[in-house]
Every structure is written in C-alpha cells, then in structure tokens.
Amino acid sequence: MARVTIVDYKAGNLASVARALEHLGHHAEITDEPLQLCRAERIILPGVGAAGATMENLNRLGLSEALRNEIVAGKPFLGICIGIQVLLDYSDEDATECLGIIRGRVLRYPSSVDGRFLKVPQIGWNRVHQLSSHPLFQGVPDNTHFYFVNAYYPLPADPAVTIGTSEYGLRFTAALARDNVVATQFHLEKSGAPGLKLLDNFCRWQPARC
C-alpha cells in the first residue's frame, strides 16, 4: 500500500483520483498545505481546469514552490491532465507562466487539419502509443485507449521526455517522464482498468535517485 498525497488547488476532480487510489488499496490524502507536501511520500497533481486559474491558485497557496522543491528532492510525482501542462514553462491557455519543471510550452489543438474541421476540445477515448518501456506502462498493451478531455497539449522542448504519444489533428505528447516525474494528458482515474493499472504502477514505482 502506498501513501499518496493529492494536491488540492481548488479546481480539479480530486475526489475521483482519491477514490481510484482507495479502490486500488492505497492511502490517499488531499491537501492544500505546502508543509504537507514536505511530508508526502509521493505526490499527484490531478486535472481538469484552466491553466490560468490553476497556476494562480498554486502560486497563491504557496504550492508552486513546494512542488518544485519536492520534485527536486526526488519524490515520485504524477501530473494528470492540467497537471502535465503546468509542468512546462508556459501555456498559451490564458497566456500563463507555468512551473517550468519540464522545458517547453503548451499549445491549442489545431481547429482544422488538411481542410477538415477538428472538434476542440478533444473529449473521448484515444490510443496511446508507448515510446519506451517505462515502469508506468508495465502490464498495459501498446495502443491502449485512455480518456482525454483537453483543448491544449504539451510540447516539451526535449523530445526524449515523451514516453507516449497520441494523435488528434497532430501527434502530441500524451505521457512524459523524466527522473522522478511522470505525467499524462489523459485521465488515469477515468480510463477504466488500464487507467487504474497505470495509477497502481505509479504507486509502486521507485524511481532511481537523481
């Protein structure tokens, strides 16, 4: 059983991530206190919300700095949906300065591709192509569908951090990893059995100390 601390930034669907963790037999606690992040064993920053409001709340609550510190300290960290996007330097959504933990920026999906109209946001199940055998994917077949709800996607400056891609108008980073950080564009907690498997993999993951 892992003890997981979920960051409460006053917007996301925190309870559904907590329920999924509890279903898997892990212990979840939800906090908006920077000090609690110091004591955390592993941290999840869950999703749903706009970049501007998310960063505003993280900054106001002192959570941005706490997250940077704990990530540098080597704690296993999982970002989900908006939680992957705010890891980068900058998001075009609300022209937002983000955490800058992963170099790169966040862009809006194109509204059309080759003259064909594309519905934005992307809402639904999309295939994730695995680029590496990261422990997060253990036991999950390549090209499994996961549930996405996004109007924006992350574009890391270093392509080597991308561990999974999907296609929606273009090929984009659906999952990334670097050292003790992993993050997904899709909602693990709403992606059925494969999503739960990834969440469980994160809870068991012991990243090499960096």
Added chain:
Amino acid sequence: MLAKRIIPCLDVRNGQVTKGVRFLDNLEVGDPVAMARFYYEQGADEIVFYDITASNERRGIMLEVVRAVAREIFIPFSVGGGLRTLEDMRAVLLAGAEKVSIDSGAVRNPELITQGARAFGSQCVVLSMQVKRRSPSAQFPSGYEVMIDGGRIATGRDALQWALEGERLGAGELCINSIDRDGTKLGYDLEITRRISESVSIPVIASGGAGAPEHLYQAFTAGAADAALIASIVHYGEYPIPGLKRYLMERNIEMRLDQLTG
C-alpha cells in the same frame, strides 16, 4: 483518432432503473449501481444517469446513487434530470459525477450553461436537448423544435438555433434526444443529429431510437455523431456491448476495447 463512444443511459426513478417508452409507462428493471458496474465491466465508454423524477421529488436518493456509483466505476459518468441551479449541478459533481446534463433547466434559464461552464469547466456541462420534428418554417428553419419537461411542453425554439446558442453559452457537449424516436427502436434521427454535429465544434451525442446495431453505425456515419446513447437495446440483454463494439469495428468504426479486461 478518437474512438466513437457507446453510452448506456439509465433512467432512474426513486433509486431504481427504469426505461421509458416515449417517456410514459416506465417499467422497473434494476438497481442502478449494479447496472453501472455491469456496463463498466462490459466496456461502456461512459454512463449517463437520468433522474426522471427529480423535477418534483427529493434529490437525496439520486445523490446517494451517484456516490455509490462513483466508488465502483472508473470511467466518466454524467447525471441529468431536473437540474435547475448551479447548486444542483455542484451537488451532483461533488457526489462524484464527471459531468452534468442540463435540459429543461437550461431552456428556462440559459445563463445556467454559462454559470456551470465558468464554475466547473465546459467539459462538465452537457446540454441535452429534446427535439421534435416540425414542418420547416420561419420559426423552425431546421425543421425541429426544442421540447422540455419530458417532451410534454413545446418551447417555440428552433433546435439548431438552440444548439448553436448552447455552444456559445459554454456547453462542452450536446446530446440530441429525438422525442419522435425515443423508445421506438426505429433508429436515431440522423437528420437533425448530422445538421447539429456539422454546425458546432463540440461533440454531439445521438439519443433516442436505438434498436439494432446498424442504428449505431448510422449514427456514427450518416448522423456524424461522436457518441451514441443506448438504453433498451442493452438493458434487456438483446445486444450486449462487446458484440455491438465488434459489429462496429468490423465496419471500420474506431472503438475502444478494454484490453485488460477483454
């Protein structure tokens, strides 16, 4: 490429699942939590609960159902029926639903769509519309009228105009429910579904009339729908979800298969 979604719809009255035929004479067919778990395991892409008596009865029973469902299924599910205020929406989302579906409440108070989108994000707000075929006219250029209160009351609004206004006000998805087809098993109303889907940039869910696998195929092709609501076609075990998905995949419709549970 996104998979097309298959969404079982459970009509709930007094905490029990029913399936209405043309919204009248409902029969009880089961426990909503057990049915949600069953469809989750069968590979449903999403589940919708429709609280058909919420307008005039206590909502507490439904919130208990939502809490119980949220502990057992890990795919998106939405709740609709009688939601009239931001607080109604908040209660359902806090109980564990991913989305709320607003219908008559949004027609009476369109601002509700915007309030919900601002408070919870557009992705949480599904605008469900009951539509009825009319002769095309200046009042109903699309040839369909918006109805409310279980199809009992006509609004005088054109269906396509309302869909466009709903999108502009902040709805994240549209569910087009055909009053004429609901419960008939004659297939979805492809005409209005396609008209709306091609006119908006948000996902459109076809609803009302599914009675055979080819109706889903039609919804995803001729109807240009992103998702299809199903009810009696699965509730009585006639066409289980895995078989429906296989049928559609054989016809080159992108479907999600849960590869861990089969």
